[in-house]
Amino acid sequence: MRASFVFSEVATGLRRNVTMTVAMIITTAISLGLLGGGLLIVRLIDKMSEIYYDRVEVAVFLTEDVSTGDVACTQQPCVDLRRGLENTPGVESVVLETRDQAYARFKQIFETQPELVELARPQALPASFRVKLADPARFPVIEKEFTGRPGVLSVKDQGTFLERLFDLLNGVRNATFAIAVVQGLAAILLISNTIQLSAYTRRTEVGIMRLVGATRWYTQLPFLIEALVAGVIGAFAAIVAMVVAKYAFLDRILAAPIEANIIPRLTILDVVIVSPLLLLVAVGISAITGYVTLRMYVRL
Amino acid sequence: MIRLEQVSKVYRSSTRPALDRVSVEVDKGEFVFLIGPSGSGKSTFLRLLLREDVPTKGNVFVHDWNVAKLPRRKVPQLRQRIGCVFQDFRLLLNKTVAQNIAFALEVIGKPAHTIRKVVPEVLELVGLEGKAHRMPHELSGGEQQRVAIARAFVNRPLLLMADEPTGNLDPDTSQDIMLLLERINRTGTTVLMATHDHSIVDSMRRRVVELNLGRVIRDESRGVYGVGR
Numbered sequence: 001m002r003a004s005f006v007f008s009e010v011a012t013g014l015r016r017n018v019t020m021t022v023a024m025i026i027t028t029a030i031s032l033g034l035l036g037g038g039l040l041i042v043r044l045i046d047k048m049s050e051i052y053y054d055r056v057e058v059a060v061f062l063t064e065d066v067s068t069g070d071v072a073c074t075q076q077p078c079v080d081l082r083r084g085l086e087n088t089p090g091v092e093s094v095v096l097e098t099r100d101q102a103y104a105r106f107k108q109i110f111e112t113q114p115e116l117v118e119l120a121r122p123q124a125l126p127a128s129f130r131v132k133l134a135d136p137a138r139f140p141v142i143e144k145e146f147t148g149r150p151g152v153l154s155v156k157d158q159g160t161f162l163e164r165l166f167d168l169l170n171g172v173r174n175a176t177f178a179i180a181v182v183q184g185l186a187a188i189l190l191i192s193n194t195i196q197l198s199a200y201t202r203r204t205e206v207g208i209m210r211l212v213g214a215t216r217w218y219t220q221l222p223f224l225i226e227a228l229v230a231g232v233i234g235a236f237a238a239i240v241a242m243v244v245a246k247y248a249f250l251d252r253i254l255a256a257p258i259e260a261n262i263i264p265r266l267t268i269l270d271v272v273i274v275s276p277l278l279l280l281v282a283v284g285i286s287a288i289t290g291y292v293t294l295r296m297y298v299r300l
Numbered sequence: 301m302i303r304l305e306q307v308s309k310v311y312r313s314s315t316r317p318a319l320d321r322v323s324v325e326v327d328k329g330e331f332v333f334l335i336g337p338s339g340s341g342k343s344t345f346l347r348l349l350l351r352e353d354v355p356t357k358g359n360v361f362v363h364d365w366n367v368a369k370l371p372r373r374k375v376p377q378l379r380q381r382i383g384c385v386f387q388d389f390r391l392l393l394n395k396t397v398a399q400n401i402a403f404a405l406e407v408i409g410k411p412a413h414t415i416r417k418v419v420p421e422v423l424e425l426v427g428l429e430g431k432a433h434r435m436p437h438e439l440s441g442g443e444q445q446r447v448a449i450a451r452a453f454v455n456r457p458l459l460l461m462a463d464e465p466t467g468n469l470d471p472d473t474s475q476d477i478m479l480l481l482e483r484i485n486r487t488g489t490t491v492l493m494a495t496h497d498h499s500i501v502d503s504m505r506r507r508v509v510e511l512n513l514g515r516v517i518r519d520e521s522r523g524v525y526g527v528g529r
Contacts, residue, residue: 212379
């Protein structure tokens with residue numbers, strides 16, 4: 001096999017159908033970029049669940065009189081509540097968060113929104129027991145047991161809020177993958193179409209090749225490589241787009257929540273881990289599409 | 301060299317067979333004219349030899365190959381030993397004369413040093429030395445056909461098939477092309493030429509196989525185009 005010959009044929013082919021080639025590259029890049037975005041969201045979700053499920057607690061908020069009257073929790077009903085919580089099976093730890101501590105934490109969380117901090121008064125925040133469960137699924141037991149007990153304002157599971165957040169993120173991920181699949185279909189049709197066009201514009205060459213006894217590989221390889229080259233360029237474009245999106249867009253817009261440790265930072269390492277997958281998908285799809293197209297539609 | 305045994309070919313779109321129980325044998329080194337009106341089966345004859353089609357019935361042998369039974373992946377080997385020339389030359393218009401000839405060798409994987417050696421040789425054989433770097437559109441029809449013949453011959457085929465090679469050329473140029481084909485024939489290459497050209501067939505006095513409605517109606521060793529035409 002003479003590589004120089006094959007590659008000069010590939011270059012000619014790509015140049016001749018330059019508009020189709022560009023369309024093929026752009027569609028492939030968009031599809032792969034979306035796929036990469038979806039994969040990055042998956043990584044984000046993984047990281048977030050690590051951070052959050054570690055921190056998930058059940059909060060037993062205390063009534064106003066306990067919050068102000070028994071700050072150190074040395075009187076009834078606070079003492080009983082604490083003991084009751086500590087003795088419930090499945091409870092790992094119970095920590096009292098006083099009104100002042102709650103306010104301090106509030107200030108920290110909303111550091112970047114001073115006007116909100118300005119508005120809030122410590123009096124608006126109840127004291128609470130932060131209860132850590134060995135198994136977060138045991139929440140209903142705690143809720144049933146302690147809701148309505150003297151001194152208890154309400155029992156809240158932070159997990160339900162997190163579930164909503166993760167539902168949202170999963171939804172975004174699924175939508176991204178869905179669009180990636182639709183775009184991917186468009187990319188496949190374009191690749192197929194471009195190869196057919198390419199084979200048509202080179203029908204004289206291909207006819208002569210057949211006639212003089214070129215093997216199937218020799219006739220097909222330039223077309224296959226054309227599709228591969230476009231696919232790989234598309235993949236690189238998608239990777240570059242992801243890097244740009246990370247630095248120019250994600251890091252800036254999400255700067256505050258990332259600083260506050262609410263949303264984990266996506267590092268360049270995440271992009272690097274996702275990239276080979278995109279390349280692999282690009283190579284696989286363009287090779288298979290190319291091969292099938294040549295078999296089905298092009299007489300070589 | 302070529303042997304057709306009771307070969308019939310029926311195309312799906314037609315009720316009448318394109319070839320009807322045709323048996324022809326051509327020895328190595330022969331020069332054979334294949335004549336007959338349009339639709340008589342000449343093109344089908346050539347297509348079967350090249351394995352562009354397979355016969356509906358009968359056997360086709362070229363050299364050592366049972367063509368109809370040849371596995372797909374071996375078809376290129378057959379075609380590498382058959383040179384083809386057409387009425388419309390079929391040159392690549394964006395390549396020079398030398399590149400056109402080299403192309404036929406490149407695509408079957410011949411090494412570059414071989415190509416550099418044999419292309420000038422074959423250009424000399426067809427009388428086009430000095431025109432290696434011309435583009436096809438800068439050449440006359442006769443010269444273009446010489447390039448096509450050079451391309452067909454450059455890999456030293458066992459069999460050269462020419463389908464109306466003089467169909468687009470004036471009588472003088474046609475004579476030149478025939479002299480060239482004769483010269484190639486003298487190197488031992490079997491030449492099979494389908495033609496309508498009376499004067500050429502009559503003047504060469506070579507073997508003539510005449511087809512009509514898919515049948516061989518005449519096979520003469522030193523024939524003319526036809527009596528009373």
